[in-house]
Structure formats: structure tokens, C-alpha cells
Amino acid sequence: MSASIIDGRAIAAQLRSDVQQDVERFVAETGVTPHLSVVLVGENPASQVYVRNKEKFCVAAGMKSTVHRLSAETTQDELLQLVNELNNAEDVHGILVQLPLPSQIDEQAILDAICSEKDVDAFHPHNVGLLVQGRSRFEPCTPAGCLQLIRSVREDISGLHAVVLGRSEIVGKPMSLLLIQRGADCTVTICHSRTKDLAEITKQADILIAAIGKPNFVTADMVKPGAIVIDVGINRVDKKLVGDVDYDAVAEKADAITPVPGGVGPMTIANLLRNSLRAAQMQTQARRQ
Structure with a gap:
């Protein structure tokens, strides 16, 4: 017996296509473009490749993508300040801080600081708790x-x-x-x-x-x-x-x-796009109620 190969690239491409169509409808109905902000600290080669792919697929799906590239010497307080600014930016719907972070920064403190409504990675304790209860806002x-x-x-x-x-x-x-x-x-x-x-x-x-x-x-x-x-x-x-x-x-x-x-x-990035659209939909609805 030889196993069938599960083609993640093809399945992810279909998911991204579905998200793109949903983004087009959302933008047409609301005039709001979903916006994902990614924060990259340091020069980790794998992280740089991953962030470039996120940016490319975000744009292809009709979303806005902003990447904040910070030096490896960035302090925890400086990163927390940026996260707070993104939390308060009404035009930013999703925030993702790329891991791993340099050793001087407490990763958990940063993840906890991201507004749970914008936590498209679903790492915030509030979102983890919702997942445990079977009523997730975002799926990891x-x-x-x-x-x-x-x-x-x-x-x-x-x-x-x-x-x-x-x-x-x-x-x-x-x-x-x-x-x-x-x-x-x-x-x-x-x-x-x-x-x-x-x-x-x-x-x-x-x-x-x-x-x-x-x-x-x-x-x-x-x-x-x-x-x-x-x-x-x-x-x-x-x-x-x-x-x-x-x-x-x-x-x-x-x-x-x-x-x-x-x-x-490929599935990870496709689901990141799905969560970013979901975040934009929820925040837009909340502001219009």
C-alpha cells in the first residue's frame, strides 16, 4: 500500500480563492478593506520568508498588508508601544507578531498585549478560552x-x-x-x-x-x-x-x-487570511451597531 499525498498547496489555493471572493463582497458592501499588520523583529531568515509570503498572499486576496520591521535590539517596551498603537488604530483589523522574538523580549507578554479582537493568530488567553469552550472567535x-x-x-x-x-x-x-x-x-x-x-x-x-x-x-x-x-x-x-x-x-x-x-x-497562511477577514467583519459590524 502506498499513501495518497495530501496536496496542501492545492487545498490552500482553493481556500485563498474563497477568501478573495469573500473579501471582494465585503469591500463592495462596506467600503472597508481588511488590513493585517505584521510585526517582524530581527533578521531570522525563516521568519523573513514567512512574512514576505504573508504579505504577498494578503495583497493577492484584496487585503491591505503592512509590515513593521524592527531591529533585533528592539526592547520589550518599544514593541509593546507599537502593539498598543496598532490596537488603537481603527483601520488595522488584524495584528500578528512574528515568532520567535529576540531573547530580551517576553513573548507571552507581547501576545497577551494584542487586542483579542485583532489576535488573528488566536494566541490571546481570551481567544484560547473561547476555543476551549467550543465558541471560538478565530481558529488557530x-x-x-x-x-x-x-x-x-x-x-x-x-x-x-x-x-x-x-x-x-x-x-x-x-x-x-x-x-x-x-x-x-x-x-x-x-x-x-x-x-x-x-x-x-x-x-x-x-x-x-x-x-x-x-x-x-x-x-x-x-x-x-x-x-x-x-x-x-x-x-x-x-x-x-x-x-x-x-x-x-x-x-x-x-x-x-x-x-x-x-x-x-500553505494552509497556515490561508487560514491567517480567513481570520483577518473575519476580524474586519466583526469590527466593522461592531462599529456600525
């Missing part, structure tokens, strides 16, 4: 993309056992929350660095999501035959990008698998 971009990729293979995932490798605030925890919501209805197990008998657990997974940042960590003997495997990892090994999954070996055992690159990554 990468986990939402993973769920969309899973459903491109199998729409009805009710009752399936999903195993999430990783417990990060960005992917692991919110991924598990999306999977247990009504409408997804999976049975979810979260694994991490202290999990015992890890392979015995992953082999039970109908859906396996790997998000631990260890190249080629998930091997074929850890995967249940016929599983859907979503690889969130992006690791550089010998100048080549690889995921957290040993792709070639696992692809011989799984039913469907995401490649790296070309799997989860």
Missing part, C-alpha cells in the same frame, strides 16, 4: 489547516482516535481542542517528551499529527496501517527541508500523508 491557523487537510481525505472523522505528538501552545494543545469539538468528535490522546511507550500509543491512531520539531522522528513501526498522517514539522537537515515523519517509509503504510514542504505550511 496551523491547527485549523491540519483539520482541513484531514477532512480532505475523510469528511466524517467522528469517533476516530487522533493522536497528537506535541503539546505546544501553537499546535499541539489547540489541535487537540479542535479535534474534540462537536462536529469533529474525535477521541484524542496527546503525547509529549514524558510519554511512556510512545510507539504503542501512536500505533492506535487513526489520525496521527506530528508536531514535535524532531526530523524523521515518526518511523513506519509507529504508524497504524491505513492511518491519516499529518506532518507539521519543518526541519532543515543537510540543506533540505524534512518533517517530523520519515516520509518515504511511513507513506508505504499510511492511507494518506502530508509532504514537507507543500503540506501544512
